[in-house]
Every structure is written in structure tokens, then in C-alpha cells.
Amino acid sequence: MPNLKKTLLAVLALTVVTAACADGPMAPEADVALTAAFGKGGKPSGGTDGDASTTGAPTFLHWIEPLAQDVTVSKLCDPSMDCTLSIDAIGAYLTVPINVLDAPTVITMTAVAGTEVNFVFGPHGTQFKKPVKIKVDQEKTNGKGRSFVALYWGNDLDDVLETIPVKQYRKYLLFETDHFSGYAIAM
Numbered sequence: 601m602p603n604l605k606k607t608l609l610a611v612l613a614l615t616v617v618t619a620a621c622a623d624g625p626m627a628p629e630a631d632v633a634l635t636a637a638f639g640k641g642g643k644p645s646g647g648t649d650g651d652a653s654t655t656g657a658p659t660f661l662h663w664i665e666p667l668a669q670d671v672t673v674s675k676l677c678d679p680s681m682d683c684t685l686s687i688d689a690i691g692a693y694l695t696v697p698i699n700v701l702d703a704p705t706v707i708t709m710t711a712v713a714g715t716e717v718n719f720v721f722g723p724h725g726t727q728f729k730k731p732v733k734i735k736v737d738q739e740k741t742n743g744k745g746r747s748f749v750a751l752y753w754g755n756d757l758d759d760v761l762e763t764i765p766v767k768q769y770r771k772y773l774l775f776e777t778d779h780f781s782g783y784a785i786a787m
Contacts, residue, residue, distance in 0.1 A: 658749070658751060658786030658787070659786055659787045660716045660717070660784055660785070660786050660787075661716065661717040661741050661742065661743045661748065661784075661785040661786060661787060662715045662716055662717065662741060662742045663690065663715055663716075663717060663740060663741055663742075664740055664741060664742060665740075666713075666714060666715040667690070667711055667712070667713045667714060668713060669713045670710050670711065670712055670713045671687050671689070671690070671710065671711045672708055672709070672710040672711075673685045673686065673687055673708070673709050674706055674707065674708045674709075675706070675707055676704055676705070676706050676707075677696050677701060677704065677705055677706075677707045678701075678704050679698070679699060679700070679701040679702065679703065679704065680698065680699075681698055682695060682696070682697055682698050683695070683696040683707065684696075685707060685708075685709045687709065687711055690711055690736075690737070690740050691735075691736060691737025691739070691740045691772075692709065692711055692719070692734075692735070692736050692737070693734070693735040693736075694707070694709045694721065694732060694733070694734050694735075695732060695733045695735070696728070696732050697730060697732065697733075699729065699730075700728040700729045700730045700732065701728070701729075705723070705726070706723075707721070707722070707723075707726075708720075708721065708722040708723070709721055710722075716784055717736065717741055717784060717785045718782065718783070718784045719734070719782070719783050719784075720781075720782045720783075721734075721777075721780040721781065721782075721783070722780055723780065724780055724781060725779065725780060725781070726779065726780040727778065727779050728777075728778045728779065730778070731776035731777055731778045732776065732777060732778075733774065733775075733776050734750075734774070734775050734776070734777070734783070735772045735773070735774050736772065736773045736785065737771055737772060738768070738771055738772065738773050739771050741773075741785075743773070743785070743787060746787050747766075747768075747787065748766035748768075748773055748785055748786065748787055749763045749764065749765060749766055749785075749786055749787075750763070750764040750765075750766050750775040750777075750783050750784070750785050750786075751763055751764075751783065751784050751785070751786050752764060752777070752781055752782070752783055764776070764777060764783075766785060773785060
């Protein structure tokens with residue numbers, strides 16, 4: 601009987617992921633494409649690692665220790681309770697509050713390999729009834745004592761579609777979003 605429960609849970613999770621992605625703005629392979637593009641240094645036009653005050657372009661936040669490979673965590677989140685995913689090694693946390701999903705959904709958080717603080721959340725295109733919260737330990741980055749914005753990329757990573765305010769609380773950078781895509785933190 602325990603194996604039957606595991607099998608049914610796996611089928612439910614696969615069905616939820618397929619349904620959540622299929623009616624979104626991008627196909628399921630979009631999460632993989634976004635992660636690959638971010639991993640190749642994908643950034644908006646005019647993006648820089650230099651000084652934004654002289655270039656007018658964003659300066660991307662960097663990890664103190666670059667990520668050698670993508671780090672992905674997934675969790676089946678139930679709408680009737682809060683759901684938190686974490687990548688403890690880099691101090692990254694995603695909280696999906698109660699009652700923001702319509703059905704149980706497998707949520708993923710990927711910290712993209714490289715020096716820049718980039719994340720891809722999925723299923724791509726998921727919309728929430730209220731914002732989800734993302735928290736990053738700024739002591740793991742080169743950004744201590746600076747101000748930040750989170751940049752949201754669209755399907756092709758060529759242009760910034762949205763900037764989201766980032767708050768600082770104690771040692772954490774905090775931002776919220778009501779939809780899933782790829783995000784990077786810039787100064």
C-alpha cells in the first residue's frame with residue numbers, strides 16, 4: 601500500500617506540473633531555457649557588472665563564492681498551508697503563502713550557476729493571488745550596505761520587463777512577486 605500512495609502522489613505531482621505549465625505563457629521547456637540562458641550570462645540589454653552611476657545600466661549583485669552549478673529545489677505546495685523552499689548553502693528562501701494557489705502545485709527554485717545572483721522560479725508563468733516572498737542572505741553576496749532592485753526578465757532575456765523593489769531586513773534582501781519567471785538582483 602505505501603508504494604501505491606507514492607505512485608499516486610508522483611502521478612498527481614506530474615499532472616499538476618503539466619497542467620500548470622501547459623496553460624501558462626510558455627511551454628514547460630521554458631524553465632529549462634531560462635535557466636540555460638541565465639547560466640550563459642543572459643542579462644538585459646545594457647546590463648553591466650560595472651558602476652551603474654557611470655553607465656546608467658544595472659550593476660548585478662554577485663555571490664561571494666560563485667555557484668559551480670545550478671542548484672534546484674522542488675516541493676509540492678498545498679494551497680491550504682504556507683510552503684517554504686530553501687537553498688541553505690546560499691541563504692535563499694521562497695515562501696508561498698496560504699491560499700495563493702488554486703491547486704496543489706510542484707514549485708521549483710533554481711539558483712543559476714555563475715557569479716551573478718540569478719534565480720528561475722517555476723512553473724514559469726504561474727500567477728499567484730497574493731505575492732510570494734523571496735529572501736536572500738546578503739552576507740553571501742557582495743552587496744552589503746547597498747540598495748537594490750530585483751530585475752525580472754521576459755521570454756527572451758533581452759529586455760528588463762519589470763523592476764521590483766528589494767527591501768533590506770537585518771542580513772536579508774527581500775522581494776515579492778505575483779508571478780514566476782527569471783529574476784536577478786541588481787544595484
